[in-house]
């Protein structure tokens with residue numbers, strides 16, 4: 001059995017001379033590659049426990065080559081960087097996502113040796129996906145609101161204001177935009193935060209039981225009422241009741257709810273006396289309640305009662321700046337639940353996620369990230385893992401002019417790279433831009449330079465728009 005630790009060194013040979021001179025020869029089998037291109041060939045032939053690679057801060061194309069090179073396999077990578085480079089965002093992102101650890105110049109040989117030993121041992125004991133065991137969920141993350149855009153900061157500000165006022169609130173917004181989470185945030189920041197928070201989906205309550213579910217019943221009130229039961233409103237005393245999809249409440253139940261909102265008393269089914277209950281009501285809807293009022297499906301007086309304060313949860317497509325923080329948040333959350341070797345998202349995935357319209361909003365994003373973490377067999381999640389692809393999408397989906405321009409630019413660059421076998425200098429000449437500009441655009445669109453050579457050029461030229469599979 002081969003007991004030696006296999007190490008690959010990438011970059012100028014002289015930089016490694018001192019480290020390799022101090023390594024125990026029978027413990028280590030070492031290969032050296034001058035460039036990522038040479039390294040690729042070595043990695044195709046052999047598995048290495050550990051790899052050392054020099055990270056330079058100035059070249060985004062170099063970073064992309066590294067990303068592509070080390071995004072697969074079980075090798076644990078150690079980055080060699082100078083201290084100044086550690087201040088750059090791109091280098092920190094690369095190290096965080098792809099590397100086991102890093103060493104700074106000037107090299108401390110003893111430290112480097114220790115890190116290499118440790119990484120090689122870690123690589124040996126790393127679990128395969130089949131043996132990965134779930135670990136505990138972080139409960140406190142369950143109700144955390146994530147987002148940094150100006151739009152979501154406005155929402156935080158409105159929540160803060162609304163939380164301190166004890167009046168009903170109508171929360172509007174598309175499905176999956178965080179209406180229930182907003183209701184929880186209002187409760188958690190209100191003077192009622194020590195009381196219960198109960199959520200009821202009005203559309204999911206069985207019609208024959210709504211009255212008793214909300215208001216409770218006395219023993220013998222109807223067949224099967226073998227004992228007295230408190231309703232949800234009563235059990236929320238001193239807390240907050242969240243009525244989700246209030247537009248689905250039947251008209252007769254709307255009368256009873258209106259009465260409760262006016263006098264803060266409930267009458268149990270079969271009961272004779274009304275019971276005072278101190279509850280704040282928050283309601284949510286994804287349908288247009290004004291229209292429902294006009295069509296006679298929702299009571300005008302109840303609409304005005306619950307619409308004292310209004311708050312809107314914006315769709316994800318209106319705050320693309322939040323997509324990466326949200327995706328990263330859920331990625332970390334799922335990583336904490338289940339061991340995984342996936343380290344993060346590829347640049348192309350992040351670009352595509354920003355361009356995608358997210359009709360199912362944050363719920364859809366959560367599902368796609370969860371699915372991608374299961375499907376991904378590399379270190380970085382690809383658009384394919386997320387079920388997002390650049391293809392004929394424009395014909396079926398509305399695009400802004402800016403999006404359409406972006407797509408066309410991306411298409412042209414990919415096609416030029418494909419025609420020029422990934423040679424940036426030639427592609428730049430053909431496109432009539434400088435090499436620096438082309439590197440910037442490759443970075444902006446998250447284009448994988450190698451895909452130009454691998455993919456079918458006609459396909460690349462056809463249309464580079466995101467396609468959502470029919471799932």
Ligand SMILES: Nc1ncnc2c1ncn2[C@@H]1O[C@H](COP(=O)(O)OP(=O)(O)OP(=O)(O)O)[C@@H](O)[C@H]1O
Pocket residue numbers: 142143144145146147173174175176177178179180181182244286313326362363366
């Ligand atoms: N800003 C946010 N940060 C983190 N997670 C969020 C955020 N907004 C929503 N979520 C998560 O997205 C999912 C959907 O949110 P929620 O159920 O609150 O949406 P909703 O608008 O009430 O949906 P529906 O109308 O379908 O009931 C939940 O898992 C929620 O925790």
